[in-house]
Structures are given as structure tokens and as C-alpha cells.
Amino acid sequence: MTRFRILLTVVASAAAAPAYAASGGGGSLPSASAPQYDPAAEYRAGLDALKADDFKKAERHLARVVSAAPRDANSHYLLGLARAGGNNLKGALKAYEKAVRLDSNLVLARQNLGITYAKLGDSAKATEQLDELKRRQAACGTCAQAAQIGAAVNAVSAALGGGKQALQPVREGLLFAGAEAGDAAYIAAVSLINAGRFADAIEQLDTARQSFGPHPDVLTYLGFAHRKLGRFDVAEAYYRQALAAAPGHLGATEYFGELKVERGDIAGARAMLARLDALCSFGCAEAEELRRWIDAARPS
Numbered sequence: 001m002t003r004f005r006i007l008l009t010v011v012a013s014a015a016a017a018p019a020y021a022a023s024g025g026g027g028s029l030p031s032a033s034a035p036q037y038d039p040a041a042e043y044r045a046g047l048d049a050l051k052a053d054d055f056k057k058a059e060r061h062l063a064r065v066v067s068a069a070p071r072d073a074n075s076h077y078l079l080g081l082a083r084a085g086g087n088n089l090k091g092a093l094k095a096y097e098k099a100v101r102l103d104s105n106l107v108l109a110r111q112n113l114g115i116t117y118a119k120l121g122d123s124a125k126a127t128e129q130l131d132e133l134k135r136r137q138a139a140c141g142t143c144a145q146a147a148q149i150g151a152a153v154n155a156v157s158a159a160l161g162g163g164k165q166a167l168q169p170v171r172e173g174l175l176f177a178g179a180e181a182g183d184a185a186y187i188a189a190v191s192l193i194n195a196g197r198f199a200d201a202i203e204q205l206d207t208a209r210q211s212f213g214p215h216p217d218v219l220t221y222l223g224f225a226h227r228k229l230g231r232f233d234v235a236e237a238y239y240r241q242a243l244a245a246a247p248g249h250l251g252a253t254e255y256f257g258e259l260k261v262e263r264g265d266i267a268g269a270r271a272m273l274a275r276l277d278a279l280c281s282f283g284c285a286e287a288e289e290l291r292r293w294i295d296a297a298r299p300s
Contacts, residue, residue: 039068039245043213046078055085069214071241073103089116107145111152118159130156182211198225216246224255235259248279254286261293269294
């Protein structure tokens with residue numbers, strides 16, 4: 001079984017430092033010299049700006065996040081809050097719609113989507129969101145999200161009944177996700193993974209992701225936990241997101257290679273191993289572990 005290695009860079013960036021185009025013409029292509037943003041750092045900056053009601057700054061940072069990590073639902077939701085705070089309701093609507101498409105269980109995004117439809121006069125679509133929230137409320141019963149879903153039902157109902165009521169920035173959920181809580185959730189998740197409690201680990205990792213956004217360490221362990229539950233397609237999506245945020249991430253590269261072995265794609269696993277060998281000039285545990293997986297998969 002793969003050894004579990006605690007990754008100690010949750011708060012620090014795992015991505016490359018920003019690189020800006022050189023002046024004077026010539027040299028690298030625009031695609032290679034454009035600014036490179038660290039999505040985890042931009043996420044925290046956007047979250048902090050939202051807490052301070054600096055909506056323009058928040059939108060600027062969060063737009064960079066969704067550009068670098070387009071499949072992070074939390075980031076699209078926060079971008080919607082930033083746009084709503086700046087009275088750009090149509091822009092907020094697009095962000096909320098994207099967030100709900102990416103994560104249908106993100107209740108706050110669905111709540112604000114329904115409210116925004118109502119604000120824009122589209123009562124039919126607002127009612128669709130209300131009906132979906134009520135369906136989830138009935139299915140939830142006394143589940144962990146019961147209070148949040150109930151509040152969302154009430155909020156969308158009020159928006160439909162009140163017409164032009166003001167859309168207030170949400171002051172709950174992701175906006176209160178602090179770094180200390182994120183660190184604690186991440187450490188708890190690693191312990192749960194070591195204990196083989198992968199579903200519980202995923203819950204903790206989702207909490208950590210609210211604090212740190214599309215951080216490659218968190219995404220890598222989300223991929224690992226889903227993989228151990230047999231959700232290979234979900235795992236691959238998380239590994240790809242981690243590597244998009246930090247192309248040189250050793251853990252994501254190793255685990256993606258292991259996934260390829262499990263799927264019988266030995267050629268793909270060897271490609272991941274070659275990448276690790278290139279990244280680890282003097283060898284590293286990740287390369288040796290993946291090499292062991294590939295060797296063990298050879299016919300005897």
C-alpha cells in the first residue's frame with residue numbers, strides 16, 4: 001500500500017512564482033510569458049477582500065483563481081458574491097450557475113442563484129431553484145446540511161415574495177473559513193486517510209478547500225481518497241486540477257501514475273514516472289514508489 005506522506009505546504013504556495021513578460025520584444029511566446037498566478041494565494045486574497053467588503057479587489061483576485069482553476073466550485077461561488085457586492089447581478093448569476101454545475105451540493109451557491117434570478121425578474125428559474133432546495137430538504141431530513149438547506153429555502157422564498165429586496169452579501173460558510181480551521185481539517189483528513197476512513201477524510205478535505213481554495217496538496221489528497229473508494233474518474237479530475245495548479249507537484253504526479261497502473265495504463269504510468277525522474281534530479285520517494293507500482297504490475 002502507498003505510504004502516506006503529510007504535505008506541509010498548505011498555507012504556502014506550491015505553484016511557481018509569478019512570471020511576467022519581458023519588455024523589448026522577441027524571446028518567449030505570449031502563452032509562455034503571461035503572468036502565472038498561484039490560485040491558492042489568489043483565493044485567500046479574494047476571501048480576505050470579500051470579508052473587508054472590497055468587492056472590486058475580491059473580483060480581481062477570484063477571477064484569476066477561476067482562470068487558473070476553472071473547475072473549483074467554491075471559487076466561482078465567491079466570485080459571484082464579489083460581483084453581487086459590486087451590483088453586477090448578471091455577472092454574479094453566471095458565476096453562481098457555474099458553481100452549481102460544478103458542485104450541485106453547494107447550497108449557498110444554489111441559494112444565491114435563486115435569489116439572483118428573483119432579483120432579475122426571472123421568477124420561473126428562481127422557483128426551479130426553490131423546488132430543488134425543497135427536494136433536497138425533504139431528502140436531507142436531519143442531515144448535517146439541514147439547517148443550511150432550510151435557511152436557503154427561506155431566503156429564496158423571501159426573494160420571490162419580496163420582489164426588489166436587497167441582495168445582501170452572505171456572511172456565513174466560506175467567508176468564515178480561516179487558515180487555522182483549514183490546517184486543522186487538513187491534518188484531520190490525513191489521519192483519517194491513514195486509518196482508511198476515506199469518506200470521512202473527504203469531508204475534512206472539503207472543509208480545508210473552503211479555507212485554501214484549489215490548493216494542490218488538498219486536491220491531491222481528494223484525488224487519493226476518491227481513488228481508494230473506487231471513484232477513478234473523480235480521482236483523475238482532482239489529480240489533473242492539482243497538476244494544473246502546480247505542474248511540478250510530486251505527490252499528484254505519483255498518485256496519478258498509480259491510478260494509471262490500477263487502470264492498466266502502464267504506458268501512462270511510465271510517462272508519469274519519467275516526469276518524476278525529470279523533477280527529482282537525485283531521486284525522490286515519489287519516483288521510487290511509482291516505480292515499485294509499475295514493477296509489481298509486470299506479468300510474472
